[in-house]
Amino acid sequence: MLAWSVWGLAALLYLIGFYQRVAPAVITDRLMEDFALGAAALGNLSAFYFYSYVAMQIPTGVIADRWGPRRLLIAGATVAAGGTALFALADSLELASFGRLLVGAAVAVAFVSMLKLATRWFPPRQFALASGLALLCGVVGGVIAGVPLRIAVEAIGWRSVMLVSAAATALLAALIWWRVRDDPADAGWRSYAPPVPAGGHAPILRGVLQVLALRNTWILLLTPIGVAGGVLAFAGLWGVPYLRQVHGLDTRSAAAITSALLIAWALGGPLLGAASERIGRRKPLYVATTAAALAGWALIVFVPLSLPLLVVALVLTGFVSGNLIIGFAFAKESAPAHLVGAASGVCNMGPLLGGMLLQPGVGWILDRHWQGESVAGARIYDAAAYQAGFGLLVAAVAVSLMLIVFARETHCRQAA
Structure with a gap:
């Protein structure tokens, strides 16, 4: 259970990332109204998430090797919380876009960190299961960003919903700090980390x-x-x-x-x-x-x-x-x-x-x-x-x- 709780906190950040990825779909009307956007500008606002997410794909692997997944996840969740809050409070398109940019860069660390934790906390035979459950977690985030998100937006407004999302992400950062460790050996448990090849990595x-x-x-x-x-x-x-x-x-x-x-x-x-x-x-x-x-x-x-x-x-x-x-x-x-x-x-x-x-x-x-x-x-x-x-x-x-x-x-x- 300890291994799954450690991995699960990383999976929650991936869930939040997928939620943020598709959330604009159900608030297009509110975003167009609040920021006076046409379709091209709205598409660009949503895509700011992807700009930074794509840019972070290769650097994330390097940073994970240097920092370890725990510190990377804490930083990612913290920045994602700040970016979501900025998006919620933005009074201009530029600030809203910057908020989406921060969120995309921050949640981009989740998937690589999940896989890195899985290689250390689970035996090799469970790695495929963890990878499949990761995709499931992402889709759960996408489903939450559908009907449930729209119901919440209609009840309290999109900005309030995004502020709640920011608070939940900040809470996740605290939970990761408290619970996650890079390797089971850090908590006195058996590690499944693969051996580092002689001569290190290329x-x-x-x-x-x-x-x-x-x-x-x-x-x-x-x-x-x-x-x-x-x-x-x-x-x-x-x-x-x-x-x-x-x-x-x-x-x-x-x-x-x-x-x-x-x-x-x-x-x-x-x-x-x-x-x-x-x-x-x-x-x-x-x-x-x-x-x-x-x-x-x-x-x-x-x-x-x-x-x-x-x-x-x-x-x-x-x-x-x-x-x-x-x-x-x-x-x-x-x-x-x-x-x-x-x-x-x-x-x-x-x-x-x-x-x-x-x-x-x-x-x-x-x-x-x-x-x-x-x-x-x-x-x-x-x-x-x-x-x-x-x-x-x-x-x-x-x-x-x-x-x-x-x-x-x-x-x-x-x-x-």
Whole structure:
């Protein structure tokens, strides 16, 4: 139980990070009204989280090695609390954007810290379980940022909700300080830390450059930009206003549908990853599911579906988009064993790059097609505007499909 409580506190920061990632989706109307934003500016405000999150991916691994996960988690939770409070109290777009930037950089430390704690606190056979539960924790955060968040916003306002979120994150920082230790040996327990290789680790920059010289690295970095980015752009920002303005749903119902998309995405990851292991190949299933995601988004964007069929299409598209788990394994196996950390760090940036690029990209296109209608200071976009904006998602997934065709198969074996 001690090991799970230590790991669980790191998982809670990851949950908060996922919550912060998709929270803007259910408060788009309030943000547009308070800051007088159009779609492009709103997309950029939301994407400030991704800007710093992506930038922190490789440095986080280096810092975790130098500081240890405990100090990194305490710093991350503390800065995330401050950034959330700044976002809640901001009286200008610049301050709100800086708050989102701080939050993204801070919560970026959670996933790497979780994995580092898992390698020390759990026996190797439980590492896969801990990794799967990490994804589950993230999706729970995304679901909390759906209907429950909207109910709270309607009750006390978005700024008050974000202040409560900041206080909860500050409390988590205190709990991490009290409970978490880098290694079980620090608390007198058995450690499962793997032995450090003779001669230590290779220089970080050299490892990254060697990984970037591999063709598969670039393919597996760029492919998730479309596939995972489509999910993050829709469920993380534009799906709720689309369902409200085009399909006439209330915000709670729209948030429930985007939460269903996220849940399907989370379920698809481990199931598709296991299927890939079973057949002993990565590329065929990655290509097939990317093609299915392309067909799903094309159907959603360009075919006038009834609401029940739209929900089914979104859930199925979310499920096949979980193939990013195949991509993570694919990337790890494509590099020699001593470069696995660098390969994983580089390729893990792909999904976040998708959110960073596609959220403001869709917003920019929406503003180009705005007909001038507003309600309470929030812009209203018609079906044609959303079709044009979401057409960017279809194009991005099409590029992903073209790229993954050129990847080299690993046959589920580590490169020599």
